[in-house]
Amino acid sequence: MLEGKPLADKMRPDTLQDYIGQSRAVGQETLLRSLLETNEIPSLILWGPPGCGKTTLAHIIANNSKKHSIRFVTLSATNAKTNDVRDVIKQAQNEKSFFKRKTILFIDEIHRFNKSQQDTFLPHVECGTITLIGATTENPSFQVNAALLSRCRVIVLEKLPVEAMVTILMRAINSLGIHVLDSSRPTDPLSHSSNSSSEPSVFIEDKAVDTLAYLSDGDARAGLNGLQLAVLARLSSRKMFCKKSGQTYSPSRVLITENDVKEGLQQSHILYDRAGEEHYNCISALHKSMRGSDQSASLYWLARMLEGGEDPLYVARRLVRFASEDIGLADPSALTQAVAAYQGCHFIGMPECEVLLAQCVVYFARAPKSIEVYSAYNNVKACLRNHQGPLPPVPLHLRNAPTRLMKDLGYGKGYKYNPMYSEPVDQEYLPEELRGVDFFKQRRC
Numbered sequence: 001m002l003e004g005k006p007l008a009d010k011m012r013p014d015t016l017q018d019y020i021g022q023s024r025a026v027g028q029e030t031l032l033r034s035l036l037e038t039n040e041i042p043s044l045i046l047w048g049p050p051g052c053g054k055t056t057l058a059h060i061i062a063n064n065s066k067k068h069s070i071r072f073v074t075l076s077a078t079n080a081k082t083n084d085v086r087d088v089i090k091q092a093q094n095e096k097s098f099f100k101r102k103t104i105l106f107i108d109e110i111h112r113f114n115k116s117q118q119d120t121f122l123p124h125v126e127c128g129t130i131t132l133i134g135a136t137t138e139n140p141s142f143q144v145n146a147a148l149l150s151r152c153r154v155i156v157l158e159k160l161p162v163e164a165m166v167t168i169l170m171r172a173i174n175s176l177g178i179h180v181l182d183s184s185r186p187t188d189p190l191s192h193s194s195n196s197s198s199e200p201s202v203f204i205e206d207k208a209v210d211t212l213a214y215l216s217d218g219d220a221r222a223g224l225n226g227l228q229l230a231v232l233a234r235l236s237s238r239k240m241f242c243k244k245s246g247q248t249y250s251p252s253r254v255l256i257t258e259n260d261v262k263e264g265l266q267q268s269h270i271l272y273d274r275a276g277e278e279h280y281n282c283i284s285a286l287h288k289s290m291r292g293s294d295q296s297a298s299l300y301w302l303a304r305m306l307e308g309g310e311d312p313l314y315v316a317r318r319l320v321r322f323a324s325e326d327i328g329l330a331d332p333s334a335l336t337q338a339v340a341a342y343q344g345c346h347f348i349g350m351p352e353c354e355v356l357l358a359q360c361v362v363y364f365a366r367a368p369k370s371i372e373v374y375s376a377y378n379n380v381k382a383c384l385r386n387h388q389g390p391l392p393p394v395p396l397h398l399r400n401a402p403t404r405l406m407k408d409l410g411y412g413k414g415y416k417y418n419p420m421y422s423e424p425v426d427q428e429y430l431p432e433e434l435r436g437v438d439f440f441k442q443r444r445c
């Protein structure tokens, strides 16, 4: 059972009955479930984090549709070319016109197709030649063409909760014939070696199952892979033990502990997806926690990113921005702190630089906040962008006059050099048509 395909693939359910969790999307009372049960599949975009069951749901739909002689074609946007899509469409057109057969096209990681590739199937979705099912870990509002999106129903799948993960893991554990050891009954399974077969009996601590369910962070593939790796590692260390000791005897029972499953999981991959949606969610949560002056939450989001393998320089760059955008002149040294933290991270790297970022984040959470400069600058930008016609010229008295011709043209004429005056100088600095505008108080566009 542990040889060949990954355990996650072997355990992929074929029916909705075995599809665990995701009740909001495909629970008993949902529209999607009734549509699936009556085999009226609309075009869908399945959006959710890695390993939450997008491909599995498509696989279940495929199984169902084959029973109703609907064609189900799969492409992965990571390696499919535009020509592959065209071929599928051509075939779908033929099937539709000659055999009245429908085609469902499943595109995994649809966000990897660029906009023009996505355009290729738009008219065919519209006229019903194909029913499109796209799976994506990225927010479809940014990654899927608006026109295509409006023709699809977006199904949001969530990270699988711990209980669902336990159910999925237990299903795999049972199918592998592994025994779960009840930690409330302290017996040593390894001391009983009554197993006569050459294959060892495999046990797993119940708390190891719980830990695996927690640490896999809603990603069933990660959990099942973690389980598989832990079992394989234990079995191979049993073999090594026999080889090294030259003993023909080998322990007939193998125990998978909590530590084994922790090793089986690659934490960084599991807790955090550096390139995906989670990266933006966490940085946004950090920014908002600092803005809200919540130092604990700020530290939490920072640690969540760094522990997950985020690039510390990326976080440091965001802190430089925050120093000006949210703290600004309420504490101008915030900017110095942020730049110093950035340089410090650059010098020493992870893991040493984590504390620099932590210091900066707490400083920012505690700092007084001001968006005065940020808002005033936005007002100026809005004024420029909304301006109709040519921009007003720079007033002559403010222009530099390095040549005689420029002087003759009136450049710099009438300019009052402020240091020459002991009193405040009455002089205009904005173009004539903006006289009197105060970007700090109002927005004039």
Ligand SMILES: Nc1ncnc2c1ncn2[C@@H]1O[C@H](COP(=O)(O)OP(=O)(O)OP(=O)(O)O)[C@@H](O)[C@H]1O
Pocket: 007, 008, 009, 010, 011, 012, 013, 018, 019, 020, 021, 022, 048, 049, 050, 051, 052, 053, 054, 055, 056, 057, 135, 136, 137, 168, 220, 221, 224
């Ligand atoms: N809801 C579920 N019920 C039962 N098993 C599940 C469920 N979701 C995922 N699994 C298990 O996890 C494995 C991986 O899930 P799947 O391939 O569907 O994830 P995905 O959301 O498509 O992830 P990715 O975005 O990384 O491709 C499946 O093969 C299956 O064994």
